[in-house]
Amino acid sequence: MRTVGILTAALMAGPVLAGAAAPAAAKAPATATPSPAPSGSGGTAGPTEAGTGFRTATAFRPGQKATAAASTGDYLYWVLPADAGQQVTVRASVTLPEPALRHGTATWQLDVYDGLRRRQACAYGTQTRAVAKEAGAAELSCTLRTVRAGAEPWANDPLPGSYYVRLTVVGLPQDDLGLPVRAQVEADVKDVGGAVAVDATLAEPLVPGIAGASREQRAARAPEDGWAGGWWSDRWIWTAAGGVLAALAGVFGYTLTRGSGRPGGSRPAA
Missing domain, CATH: 2.60.120.380 (Jelly Rolls)
Known part of the structure; x- marks a missing residue:
């Protein structure tokens, strides 16, 4: 159950990060490139x-x-x-x-x-x-x-x-x-x-x-939708996605390690 809880928390991290990025993305039309x-x-x-x-x-x-x-x-x-x-x-x-x-x-x-x-x-x-x-x-x-x-x-x-x-x-x-x-x-x-x-x-x-x-x-010397700028770029989306995948990989590795150490798991030959 503890492992399932960790997996559930990691999976929920993706939507949370995407939601955090949504306000910045919602403002994009005001500063987006033409x-x-x-x-x-x-x-x-x-x-x-x-x-x-x-x-x-x-x-x-x-x-x-x-x-x-x-x-x-x-x-x-x-x-x-x-x-x-x-x-x-x-x-x-x-x-x-x-x-x-x-x-x-x-x-x-x-x-x-x-x-x-x-x-x-x-x-x-x-x-x-x-x-x-x-x-x-x-x-x-x-x-x-x-x-x-x-x-x-x-x-x-x-x-x-x-x-x-x-x-x-x-x-x-x-x-x-x-x-x-x-x-x-x-x-x-x-x-x-x-x-x-x-x-x-x-x-x-x-x-x-x-x-x-x-x-x-x-x-005429500026883009029709104004100049872009600020801290936001689409690299934040890729960074968030990479963090979620890294968390899932860590949880999966932890699960495998715990499973191999339990009674009944694989043991070295005598």
Whole structure:
């Protein structure tokens, strides 16, 4: 009966822990990361211009298609929000001038910077592409590392806040400078969390101010549902589940040990 009581208490620990986590989970909609519409053919229309620097970057949201008409050699800047636990993939497409107007190969590059203007490395993707004179478009992509809720001051980890997208040509014949091009940029966001979640949090997201920005422009630099943060993450659920399993394993081992020591149990041969 004593063993049965221990087992019953251990089994009841799971619902109790889940109940303790429920209030935090119930608050999730207020601080949860957004679930934007997927980009691609179903992406919604976004801004139709681009900035020429960090301070004038045009804001857009994941799931939107941002476009701009420009000249070859221009630096094009956009900015989008990314929150903790998200993995961002940025894609860019450049429609090139007619081959008869061009004089050789052109190399285009897509760079992504965080709110501190630190260039972020791409986990994978084609960040730089050289296109032949006969090509009609240049396609580029960059998938960032998962955004972390906190990091050491010396680390270059992606943190919640603004992410700047810069698109430009980095190599081409001199005579091709100034030719008209049309650029399109879009971003997909995937909520990862789980194994990469951490319990740290920033005091404020890395969102630099914009000189002369309107209220709508400032709001566009934050996720639609606000910034996530605080002590709660889904790792607490896995921690609680692991504690329950460890308790059950301990009780089971104790039961086996007690059973082997009772009269009638297994005894060593004489």
